[in-house]
Structure formats: structure tokens, C-alpha cells
Amino acid sequence: MLNIGTGLTAILAALWPALALAQGSLEKKDVHIAVGGKASLYYLPVTIAEQLGYFKDEGLVIQISDFAGGSQALRAVVGGSADVVSGAYEHTLNMQPKGQFLQCFVQQGRAPQIAIGIAKSRAASYKSPKDLKGLKVGVSAPGSSTNMILNSFIAKDGLKPSDVSIIGVGLGAAAVTALKTGQIDAVSNTDPVMTKLEYHPGAHQRDRPRRQVDPRRLAAGYSGNRSRVVSSG
Amino acid sequence: MPSFNPEIKASEIKLHLTYTNEFVKKANAKYK
Numbered sequence: 412m413l414n415i416g417t418g419l420t421a422i423l424a425a426l427w428p429a430l431a432l433a434q435g436s437l438e439k440k441d442v443h444i445a446v447g448g449k450a451s452l453y454y455l456p457v458t459i460a461e462q463l464g465y466f467k468d469e470g471l472v473i474q475i476s477d478f479a480g481g482s483q484a485l486r487a488v489v490g491g492s493a494d495v496v497s498g499a500y501e502h503t504l505n506m507q508p509k510g511q512f513l514q515c516f517v518q519q520g521r522a523p524q525i526a527i528g529i530a531k532s533r534a535a536s537y538k539s540p541k542d543l544k545g546l547k548v549g550v551s552a553p554g555s556s557t558n559m560i561l562n563s564f565i566a567k568d569g570l571k572p573s574d575v576s577i578i579g580v581g582l583g584a585a586a587v588t589a590l591k592t593g594q595i596d597a598v599s600n601t602d603p604v605m606t607k608l609e610y611h612p613g614a615h616q617r618d619r620p621r622r623q624v625d626p627r628r629l630a631a632g633y634s635g636n637r638s639r640v641v642s643s644g
Numbered sequence: 645m646p647s648f649n650p651e652i653k654a655s656e657i658k659l660h661l662t663y664t665n666e667f668v669k670k671a672n673a674k675y676k
Binding site: 500501503504505507508509512513514515516517518559562563565566571572 | 645647648649651652654655657658661662663664666667668671
């Protein structure tokens with residue numbers, strides 16, 4: 412098992428500066444959320460809130476756009492085509508040096524919910540993160556949280572991001588296929604991909620991060636966050 | 645993150661601007 416322990420979790424964030432908000436009134440009824448892989452359990456609170464009508468209960472009309480990875484969902488907000496991104500907290504940090512001030516307003520999990528696994532064909536030669544040097548590692552999309560976790564993981568052993576080959580494989584069936592067919596040697600991904608791989612004879616190793624927030628509270632957080640759903644570009 | 649991101653290493657991140665608890669507090673109060 413590879414426990415990263417970075418504390419990075421999925422969040423909802425939007426760009427600063429926020430507009431002043433009169434409490435109790437909706438500033439913006441129609442909210443466009445960008446998600447990088449909605450089928451991932453990483454984003455389960457958003458899907459549950461959507462499916463059970465919690466956003467509607469708060470007076471919101473939500474449009475959700477699904478992207479291959481968090482970095483692409485982030486670009487949708489920065490580019491102004493979406494109001495809010497459901498993504499990883501670290502994006503609020505790595506966007507500041509670029510002059511983009513994103514603000515997290517709802518934390519959706521209490522654990523990273525990202526695991527790193529290696530193909531069984533490579534597992535015998537794996538002893539520590541430095542053994543990933545030169546391997547092809549699948550992430551949801553380059554620059555996404557799965558990539559960040561991997562970078563953090565290999566940095567513990569002195570490797571640089573350029574020491575591995577990063578391949579975008581998404582957060583769905585394509586990621587499973589990529590490892591099963593040998594297109595990648597290792598993978599940094601979320602559930603259900605990692606669970607599927609865990610029970611597939613071709614791959615193993617994963618951590619067990621879990622804990623989602625109450626989706627109703629998440630929806631209420633959205634409605635209370637009207638001032639943050641306005642993109643400043 | 646500074647260990648693998650040179651931009652972060654060279655920057656002074658204003659952590660207090662990266663999050664707010666304001667709305668979660670309201671949500672928690674609404675759904676006790």
C-alpha cells in the first residue's frame with residue numbers, strides 16, 4: 412500500500428475577487444460547475460447533491476460540465492466558461508504565482524482519495540518511489556491532482572517530475588485499460604478505477620482514503636457561496 | 645508542493661486567500 416498523506420482533497424473553488432453579497436438573496440441562480448471526471452468517487456458529493464435535488468432545494472440551477480481531468484476543469488473557470496471548479500485544493504496554491512486567486516469554499520473530502528498503483532509485472536522490481544524513474548505513469552490529465560500527488564510522491568525519493576513519463580488516461584475505463592494492456596507501467600488515480608485495478612490480476616497496491624461530506628450541506632454551501640461563483644477572469 | 649513546483653518555491657503563497665469557512669458555517673447551521 413502506498414499512503415501519500417499529503418492532505419490534499421477535492422474541493423469546490425472559484426476565482427477571487429468575490430463580490431459583496433447580501434445575505435439571504437441569490438446573486439446568481441444559474442451556476443456552471445466544471446468537473447474533471449464526474450464518474451470518479453472523488454466528486455461523489457457533487458453528483459449526490461445533483462441527483463437528489465439539493466441544488467434545486469437551494470434555488471440553484473446547476474449545469475455540470477465534465478472534463479477528462481482536473482486541470483482541464485480548472486482551465487474552464489480561468490477561461491470564464493465555468494463559474495466553479497470541483498477539483499483539488501492544491502490548484503488554489505499553484506494558481507497564485509500565475510496571478511489567479513482561486514478560493515475554496517467547500518471541502519468535499521477529508522483524505523486525498525488518490526492512490527498510486529504499479530502493474531504486477533513491475534511490482535517485483537519496485538522497492539521505493541525512485542524505482543518509478545523512467546516508467547510510464549498514467550494520471551487523469553497532466554497537471555491534475557493525480558499528477559500532483561505523483562510528483563509529491565516521487566519527490567520524497569529525490570525524483571523530479573521529468574524523471575517519469577506522464578500519460579493522461581482519464582478517470583474511467585480508459586485508465587483501467589491502459590494499465591491492463593501495458594500502455595502504462597503505473598497509475599495515479601481515484602476510485603472506482605483503483606478498486607477495479609485492485610481486483611484485476613494485472614495490478615495492485617493502493618491506499619484507502621475515504622470520507623465524503625454530507626451532500627446536502629455541500630449544496631447549501633453552494634447557495635451560500637453565490638458571491639464566489641462569479642468569475643473575474 | 646515546493647519540492648516539485650519551482651513556481652511555488654519561489655512564491656510567497658497567501659494561504660488565507662485560498663479558502664473561506666464562511667459558507668460551510670452557514671450550511672452547518674442550517675442543517676444541524
